[in-house]
Amino acid sequence: MSTATALSSSLKHHLASGLRLPQSHALCRRNGARITTFSRGFTVSMAATSTTPLEVCVKASVTTPNKLGDCPFCQRVLLTIEEKHLPYDIKLVDLSNKPDWFLQISPEGKVPVAKLDEKWVPDSDVITQSLEEKYPDPPLAIPPEKASVGSKIFSTFIGFLKSKDPNDGTEQALLNELSSFNDYIKENGPFINGEKISAADLSLGPKLHHLEIALGHYKNWSVPDTFPFVKSYMKTIFSMDSFVKTRASPDDVIAGWRPKVMG
Numbered sequence: 001m002s003t004a005t006a007l008s009s010s011l012k013h014h015l016a017s018g019l020r021l022p023q024s025h026a027l028c029r030r031n032g033a034r035i036t037t038f039s040r041g042f043t044v045s046m047a048a049t050s051t052t053p054l055e056v057c058v059k060a061s062v063t064t065p066n067k068l069g070d071c072p073f074c075q076r077v078l079l080t081i082e083e084k085h086l087p088y089d090i091k092l093v094d095l096s097n098k099p100d101w102f103l104q105i106s107p108e109g110k111v112p113v114a115k116l117d118e119k120w121v122p123d124s125d126v127i128t129q130s131l132e133e134k135y136p137d138p139p140l141a142i143p144p145e146k147a148s149v150g151s152k153i154f155s156t157f158i159g160f161l162k163s164k165d166p167n168d169g170t171e172q173a174l175l176n177e178l179s180s181f182n183d184y185i186k187e188n189g190p191f192i193n194g195e196k197i198s199a200a201d202l203s204l205g206p207k208l209h210h211l212e213i214a215l216g217h218y219k220n221w222s223v224p225d226t227f228p229f230v231k232s233y234m235k236t237i238f239s240m241d242s243f244v245k246t247r248a249s250p251d252d253v254i255a256g257w258r259p260k261v262m263g
Contacts, residue, residue, distance in 0.1 A: 054089065054115065057114075058074035058111050068090075070248035076112075076124045079246055081131065083197065084131065084137075132199065149184055152177045157174055178223060178230055181227075189229060189232075191233075206247070208233075213253040217254050
């Protein structure tokens with residue numbers, strides 16, 4: 001089971017010995033693990049493990065306490081850790097009210113940030129590559145020539161989402177990218193690297209999740225039925241256990257994109 005804790009090792013020891021937390025701390029349950037909220041943007045969950053868990057700072061939900069927020073780059077990192085079956089500790093960060101402890105480890109105030117070899121590392125590209133090098137099994141690496149497959153879908157989705165002019169070509173640009181991806185998966189799928197999931201899928205999946213929810217809400221738009229392999233790909237990715245555990249709620253995705261749509 002995935003774990004998340006921001007407690008010191010000494011406090012972990014006392015908790016294991018039955019130390020009672022102050023009643024002012026909110027307790028809830030998620031995926032069978034105990035979660036304790038201490039202060040702004042700081043969430044703790046605990047589960048027994050014999051391996052030192054990775055520490056990861058991610059965006060907190062703006063709609064529901066003690067839940068993951070809507071950052072697709074944070075989900076990419078968590079998906080990578082989940083698929084490699086590594087234990088991890090998450091710190092949920094309120095990005096609208098960043099606590100001092102977070103700014104000390106991430107001066108730019110950005111997520112995700114992960115602690116690797118006693119250093120806090122920013123950027124999902126760097127984190128996932130470092131995880132692949134440090135924990136090569138199961139392998140998620142993808143050949144360089146396949147790494148960019150589907151990579152333009154996210155930017156064209158954003159362009160279409162922000163567009164106020166139905167004739168500016170942004171919808172067609174997205175459709176062109178989805179068409180290319182549909183053809184690719186038809187010939188090479190079910191995943192980008194063939195039969196097995198790879199880092200490219202773990203990067204693209206969260207972005208497609210945002211596309212589906214945001215365009216459905218703000219534009220009443222969905223991936224056309226003329227792209228059956230894209231729709232099948234999305235269904236497969238979205239139904240993975242690791243994805244279900246790390247996905248943002250629709251309400252958070254909608255709230256997260258509102259400033260770009262309304263701005």
